Amino acid sequence: MLYRVIDAAELPSLVSAFMETYEVVAPVKRDQGYAFETIESPDDIELAYPTTMASPKKYFLPPEETLMSFDARTNSVTDFAAEITPRVIFGAHACDINAVNRLDLVFKDGRYPDPYYVARRNATLIVGISCMPSETCFCHLWGSDEARFGYDLFLQDIGGKYLVSISSVEAANILEAACNPRVATDEDRIEFRHATRRRQEAFNDAIPDIQDVAMLMDAFHKDPFWEELGGRCLSCTACSAVCPTCFCFDIQDTFDPSGEAGRRERVWDACTAPQFAQVAGGHNFRGDGRNRVRHRMYHKLNGFLANHDRMLCVGCGRCVKACKANINPIEVLEFFERKGMQDAQ
Ligand code: SF4
Ligand code: SF4
Numbered sequence: 001m002l003y004r005v006i007d008a009a010e011l012p013s014l015v016s017a018f019m020e021t022y023e024v025v026a027p028v029k030r031d032q033g034y035a036f037e038t039i040e041s042p043d044d045i046e047l048a049y050p051t052t053m054a055s056p057k058k059y060f061l062p063p064e065e066t067l068m069s070f071d072a073r074t075n076s077v078t079d080f081a082a083e084i085t086p087r088v089i090f091g092a093h094a095c096d097i098n099a100v101n102r103l104d105l106v107f108k109d110g111r112y113p114d115p116y117y118v119a120r121r122n123a124t125l126i127v128g129i130s131c132m133p134s135e136t137c138f139c140h141l142w143g144s145d146e147a148r149f150g151y152d153l154f155l156q157d158i159g160g161k162y163l164v165s166i167s168s169v170e171a172a173n174i175l176e177a178a179c180n181p182r183v184a185t186d187e188d189r190i191e192f193r194h195a196t197r198r199r200q201e202a203f204n205d206a207i208p209d210i211q212d213v214a215m216l217m218d219a220f221h222k223d224p225f226w227e228e229l230g231g232r233c234l235s236c237t238a239c240s241a242v243c244p245t246c247f248c249f250d251i252q253d254t255f256d257p258s259g260e261a262g263r264r265e266r267v268w269d270a271c272t273a274p275q276f277a278q279v280a281g282g283h284n285f286r287g288d289g290r291n292r293v294r295h296r297m298y299h300k301l302n303g304f305l306a307n308h309d310r311m312l313c314v315g316c317g318r319c320v321k322a323c324k325a326n327i328n329p330i331e332v333l334e335f336f337e338r339k340g341m342q343d344a345q
Contacts, residue, residue: 002166004181005188011155011162015042017178018088022125025059026090027052036089047091050134051316055096055244056089060103060120063268067116067251071261080263082116084123091129095139095316097147097154099244100126104150105308106247116266125171128154130195135204136317138330141211144314145199158191207330208337214302216336221294225335230290232325233272239296239319239327240270245312248276271296297332 006014018024019042026045027034034049036056066080092100100121107117128151139145147154152171155162163184166172175181184192210216240246250269255262269276272292277285286292304312313329320328 002172003184004164004166004175005158005161005184006164006175006179006181007161008157010179011047012042013178014175015039015045015090017174018090018125018127021174022086022088024088024090025056039090045091047129049091049131051093051095051137051318053318053322054242055099055316055318056092057099057103057244057247059087059089059124060100060117061107061247061249061268065116065266067264067266069261069263070253073260082119084119086123087120088125088127090127092126092151093131093316094128094147094154095137095144095314096244097126097128097150098139098144098314099316101147101150102245102304102308102310102312102314103247125152125168126150127152127171130154130156130199132199133203134317136320136330137203137315138207138317138333139315140200140203141207141209141333142311142313142315144311144316145203156192156195158188158195161188163188163192208333210333210336210340213333213336214305216339217298217302217332220336220339226294227290229327229331229335230288230293233289233293233327234325235272235274235289235292236324237270237273238322238324239272241268242318242322244316244318245300245314246270271299293327297329300329301332 015024015026024039025036026039027047027049028037028039028044029046029049032053034046034052035054036052036059039045065082068080069078070076103117104121107114108121128147133139133145149167151165152168153175154165156165164175164181166175240248248269248271249266252265252267253262254265271277271286274284274287274292276292277287279285286295300313301311304310315329320330
């Protein structure tokens with residue numbers, strides 16, 4: 001890893017240099033909060049932002065996309081060539097970079113890479129930015145408060161300047177051409193350490209740190225807690241829509257009015273939707289809220305860990321704000337903390 005320091009005043013030049021070759025997507029302020037959007041000018045960016053309402057996952061896995069078209073008259077199938085836009089996601093927090101790393105495990109690095117995802121991922125540079133946690137952030141519990149890989153540049157604010165971690169030649173060349181990066185001094189490294197400590201100390205310590213939550217979920221799989229938690233679910237699927245690591249999708253064939261030709265579409269789906277586990281004949285493997293919500297929490301805090309050695313949840317806190325029924329991983333952690341206190345009495 002290469003480290004350099006740039007002045008904060010140089011940031012607009014860096015953004016402008018990216019804009020010459022790439023579409024730049026960055027956090028901007030909207031009425032309801034902050035959102036990742038394509039910017040027209042470096043002035044549009046709000047880098048001191050709390051977590052955005054939705055994550056940048058749509059730039060890798062769009063809510064809807066065509067996978068292929070077919071024509072029954074000629075009995076032919078045409079692979080759909082997705083239009084790939086060279087893009088920079090500028091100003092991603094560490095949790096969102098770690099979320100993309102998890103999507104990579106599923107769609108890029110597995111035995112069957114997804115060509116649509118891979119094409120977008122390979123055409124995207126990621127520039128990360130350091131952040132301060134809000135009260136719903138718990139990324140530090142899962143080690144997602146730092147991005148160790150998965151970005152091209154990472155900018156750590158050290159007061160009027162940025163310590164830049166560089167991990168790709170492409171981004172390094174643009175940084176070199178647009179700014180005057182200098183070698184980091186010992187003073188810069190000390191400021192970096194202070195900034196890291198300030199962030200670590202700012203996390204909401206009312207959120208329980210239950211590192212063995214996966215094991216506890218197995219032990220309390222049939223606890224009435226899941227009935228109570230799932231019984232509140234409205235099946236609105238807002239949690240999955242905002243989550244940076246929810247990746248379930250449905251495949252739908254859409255026919256032209258003639259009924260002879262059409263397209264195969266991939267659309268986001270959510271395991272909290274009632275029909276998600278419904279199969280032919282009408283049987284539903286997860287027909288009630290208890291089973292659906294428990295399944296979602298298991299995928300986030302248990303199953304992915306067993307397969308990939310890390311939580312699927314990165315602790316971004318988006319679902320904490322999005323769910324009107326107050327169903328989120330913090331509720332699960334608090335349940336196990338209460339359980340632990342009961343057992344200790
Ligand atoms: S858990 Fe909350 S956000 Fe998710 S579907 Fe249920 S009510 Fe909606
Ligand atoms: S489950 Fe909630 S807190 Fe965890 S990554 Fe998804 S939206 Fe963020």
